[in-house]
Amino acid sequence: MRTNFAPERLRDPDIAESNKILRTCVHCGFCTATCPTFVLLGDELDSPRGRIYLIKEMLESGAPANEVVVRHVDRCLSCLACMTTCPSGVHYMHLVDYARTYIERSYRRPFTERSLRAVLAAVLPHPFLARVTFLGAALLRPFRRLIPGKSMLANRLRALLELAPSFGSLPPSSPNQAPRVYPAQGERRARVALLTGCVQQVLGPQINEATIRLLTRLGVEVVVAQGAGCCGALTHHMGKHEAAMAAARANIAAWTAELEREGLDAVIINTSGCGTTVKDYGFLFRTEPAPWPERAARISALAKDISEFLSTLDYQPTRPPPGLVVAYHAACSLQHGQKITSEPKMLLRRAGFTVVEPAESHLCCGSAGTYNMLQPTIAERLRARKLANLAATGADLVAAGNIGCMVQLSHGLPVLHTVELLDWMAGGPEPAALRLVLEKRSDVVPAAAQ
Numbered sequence: 001m002r003t004n005f006a007p008e009r010l011r012d013p014d015i016a017e018s019n020k021i022l023r024t025c026v027h028c029g030f031c032t033a034t035c036p037t038f039v040l041l042g043d044e045l046d047s048p049r050g051r052i053y054l055i056k057e058m059l060e061s062g063a064p065a066n067e068v069v070v071r072h073v074d075r076c077l078s079c080l081a082c083m084t085t086c087p088s089g090v091h092y093m094h095l096v097d098y099a100r101t102y103i104e105r106s107y108r109r110p111f112t113e114r115s116l117r118a119v120l121a122a123v124l125p126h127p128f129l130a131r132v133t134f135l136g137a138a139l140l141r142p143f144r145r146l147i148p149g150k151s152m153l154a155n156r157l158r159a160l161l162e163l164a165p166s167f168g169s170l171p172p173s174s175p176n177q178a179p180r181v182y183p184a185q186g187e188r189r190a191r192v193a194l195l196t197g198c199v200q201q202v203l204g205p206q207i208n209e210a211t212i213r214l215l216t217r218l219g220v221e222v223v224v225a226q227g228a229g230c231c232g233a234l235t236h237h238m239g240k241h242e243a244a245m246a247a248a249r250a251n252i253a254a255w256t257a258e259l260e261r262e263g264l265d266a267v268i269i270n271t272s273g274c275g276t277t278v279k280d281y282g283f284l285f286r287t288e289p290a291p292w293p294e295r296a297a298r299i300s301a302l303a304k305d306i307s308e309f310l311s312t313l314d315y316q317p318t319r320p321p322p323g324l325v326v327a328y329h330a331a332c333s334l335q336h337g338q339k340i341t342s343e344p345k346m347l348l349r350r351a352g353f354t355v356v357e358p359a360e361s362h363l364c365c366g367s368a369g370t371y372n373m374l375q376p377t378i379a380e381r382l383r384a385r386k387l388a389n390l391a392a393t394g395a396d397l398v399a400a401g402n403i404g405c406m407v408q409l410s411h412g413l414p415v416l417h418t419v420e421l422l423d424w425m426a427g428g429p430e431p432a433a434l435r436l437v438l439e440k441r442s443d444v445v446p447a448a449a450q
């Protein structure tokens with residue numbers, strides 16, 4: 001694609017990078033076929049190619065973002081299916097990330113929109129605030145259908161309450177989130193830091209517990225580092241660059257201290273949305289003053305999704321095959337963002353499950369960080385489509401590697417994190433979410449035959 005940036009604008013490293021990306025696009029349009037918003041809405045401006053044009057015009061002009069570009073960039077899920085499809089290697093993620101920052105800096109959103117985004121950015125990255133908010137939302141949840149109107153605000157409020165756990169179902173906080181070292185069982189073969197995350201700690205503390213149990217059982221020492229917290233992805237995807245950089249900087253400092261103290265073989269991430277961001281720290285800090293670029297690049301090189309790391313270890317189940325069929329839901333951040341596709345399925349099969357895949361597995365479920373709260377109508381259509389495809393597999397349950405997808409898909413088959421299933425089959429406790437599935441099965445299969 002030809003671009004026409006004024007030379008002085010190209011002195012800005014973000015503009016120079018965007019220019020480089022824009023020039024790799026050859027307008028072929030292959031990406032449109034796999035873009036969920038284009039598939040649903042059929043509007044070229046809601047396709048990757050259309051958004052690339054809009055972003056190009058916005059950045060070339062140097063003018064504040066306008067309402068049209070904001071609407072179509074906001075509708076992008078950052079699912080990165082377009083990057084998987086693109087034959088020219090267009091780095092759409094870096095382009096749209098910068099476009100979101102540009103929009104946040106130059107465009108004044110309506111008051112309600114600004115306020116909602118500010119609240120989400122202030123609350124979600126902090127587990128305590130998130131817990132208090134979810135508890136409040138659980139109290140209001142039964143009244144969600146009484147919210148009148150079809151305005152965007154009404155839709156968003158209903159979506160927020162729909163996504164909140166029902167009263168009494170929010171799990172208690174786990175002691176495993178606190179900074180400490182979990183020693184390896186037997187001979188230590190590796191030492192890793194675990195990102196315990198933010199929202200996941202509140203909504204799915206059993207995921208970190210299963211991760212720690214499984215890794216330590218396999219001879220891996222696990223460190224929850226003092227000072228590490230939210231990876232910054234939630235604010236990054238809202239264009240709140242400074243907040244995202246502050247969160248990333250805290251993690252880089254915490255893990256670098258561990259690296260220099262006793263060494264680290266990996267930084268383990270069990271929420272794939274966070275993994276994509278941590279793996280991008282090197283890029284995000286490339287123009288920061290020393291020592292941050294080098295530190296960030298080192299941390300990015302160490303970042304591993306839990307399935308990626310486990311596939312290098314000798315994982316073996318200790319229970320007999322449970323006779324369960326698992327539909328594997330490929331989170332976009334894992335399959336498109338990190339290009340990790342085979343490892344989770346290979347591990348689940350090794351654990352003794354029969355693994356099936358739904359139709360349209362490349363399409364996003366609509367979760368996408370805060371997308372399901374900010375764009376509830378599109379998110380709901382994608383969720384319904386994904387739930388139907390998962391149900392059509394006939395599986396007993398769903399396995400996924402990202403808490404956002406797990407929450408989004410929680411109204412269909414039971415959804416568990418892959419690591420919960422792997423831990424269970426290697427001697428961990430039975431996951432609570434499996435109880436109903438196993439009870440149903442024991443009604444059919446006599447206990448002696450199991």
Ligand code: SF4
Nearest residue numbers: 025026028029031086
């Ligand atoms: S597939 Fe790649 S090169 Fe083709 S239009 Fe899409 S982004 Fe551009």
Ligand code: SF4
Nearest residue numbers: 035076077079080082
């Ligand atoms: S990131 Fe996803 S929603 Fe956004 S343009 Fe690419 S394919 Fe479409």
